[in-house]
Amino acid sequence: MTDNAAQIKGVSFRYANGEEGALNGIDLEIRQGECLLLCGGSGCGKTTVTRLLNGLIPHYFEGDMQGEVTVLGKDIRKTSIEELAGSVGSVFQNPRSQFFCVDTTSEIAFGCENLGLPEEEILTRIEKTAKDMDIEKLLGRSIFNLSGGEKQKIACASTAAMLPQLIVLDEPTSNLDLDSIEELKKILLMWKKQGKTIVIAEHRLGWIDGVCDRVLFMQQGSVKEEFSASDFFALTTAQLNGRGLRAVHIQTNYLETKTGMTSLIDFEQRGTIRLENFHYTYADQDAIRIDTLEIPQGSVTAVVGHNGAGKSTLIKCLCGLQKGFKGSTVIGGKRFKPKQMLTLSYMVMQDVNHQLFTDTVLDEVLLSAGSCSEEKAIGLLERLDIAQFRKRHPMSLSGGQKQRTAIASALAADKKLLVFDEPTSGLDYAGMESTAKLIRSLGCDVTVLIVTHDMELIRRCCTHVLHIENGNI
């Protein structure tokens, strides 16, 4: 056994459908028992490295691969993913697509069952893992009823139950709030104590301070710089941003502001959107109870609060999407029922794929635009910097371009209220910056609400913060 948990030697890789190489002659060693952070802008190859380590490349994702990868003493080419499964564990970004079972206990058992372990052994492992991670109360629940943070904990537990030596995490926090990230950090620290080797590919960096030992900065498929953790976390925000990385330290935690509306900058009041009687109860619990709330017209308001605080219910009610909701919205003295709000508001969803329907970008914009002429639509596309794609299929665009297309279609339909649901989850610094710029440029005709955990985004583009907890302001 060498001191290295894994070794990547001169590896180049190009995905079968990619034009450029994802990795260009990368060399790296991962030492036994260390925690390594891979960072870099979108498309720098960090996810590809994690896929080399768990065997998804070359066995699942096809492409041209050169060079040698040894993981835990095994040559990756000659070892199937299933054989690696017991020793390399993986946690992925998206909780909705990494669960195989529907209840939590079977999910944790799933990996062990595949290894063919005896039944008693699996039961003991589940019990021990649950105790270690403090998730006993989550056992036996339906996965669909868990919060994002709880789901990610179950994903960690199901990996840990297989007792892997090397654990690979690919953007594990992109759907989590700050509290859940703290919990995840605790789990990583525990793994480190147990002597496991950990590799994390991540955009959000602050939380890893205190966990990782070494940081690799990647660019265009190779390692550009190597830092010790202490050097890396001493970098200034400007130095990080210059490399296309997100800030390490959160300057302002808006969750610490008092609940209710807070204005961040001097804002010239031009009128308000008043929410009245915003009460909504799900079968078993109160979701929101807000009597009145005023949102300045033309403002960009961030909606913050912990998971389960009622943020999504609030915006669903506001957009008229919540069935059975009875409150009303007053804009400029005129009262609107929820159903009428449906025509005035538009929500840009976290997964934009859900809201692009047609086969060219221009059609997409014209689809529900009513009176909007083609010239006006092209003007809008130009304003959003996507006019050159107007003949392309929206699904062939990048994530950010899709987001712009969705916004364009909302503006063309003359929507007065735009709601963004986590617009920057999984975006690097450049992506976040351009989303922030875009939101700022929407101007004062539309009022924008952003539901987000991203404090940097708030600092860059919001005029107000609305903090809700327990369904109340």
Place this chain on the structure above:
Amino acid sequence: MTGFFSADLNNRGLVLDPRTKLAVMLSLVVFTLGGTGSHIQAVRYAVIALSIVPFALHATAKRYTKTVVLLCLFILVKSAETWLVPRLSGASLSITSVLCMLFVRLMPSLSMGSYMLCSTTVSEFLAAMHRMHIPQQITIPLSVMFRFFPTVTKEFSSINTAMKMRDIRLGGKNAAGLVEYRLVPLMVCSVNIGSELSAAALTRGLGAKVKRTNICKIGFHLPDAVVLVGIVALFTLWILGMNGVVK
């Protein structure tokens, strides 16, 4: 929301072995859908009793509204078939009798199907398949498929929400695109999820050559015995009827 294969473990009433459910399903298909043995009077009465079984199962899982609505519908249509159809003639006869027949034959099986999907977990299903010595090459793709349903349902509802905001609905100005506009995003999302899901499953060792264990406890208990005895009785009746012992 109770979706396919997303049984709520704490609240699902009577627990039957997946194999028992399969047996009920099979006999429903043979006797109600296929209409086997309907010329034998004893079998005909027994089949009515069998048709009620799925509704009763829904009731044990505390889905009372569903049970009552479906049961009332079934009784209504069955009585219409028995008493109304013989009095009709001409076009009204053919339309009513075809509708009644379709409904009476299909509904119990569909209802049983929905109960099976709602009350069985993926692990129970895999365990049952394993006990029946069905090879992994068949069970694994099937289990992936079942895992996929709840996800697609979720995607579908998100897409519906998005469509509402774009005023694409029945009676809206873009009603023509109702189906087309829904399929594109649904397919894109399903493909993405499908490939992510298989990658995740592979890294957790699905498909390894070792013999897979299953911690899920399935087995036959008293309720299974009662149901199975009933089914055996029905088949016996049928065979006896075929040989002219009962009418």
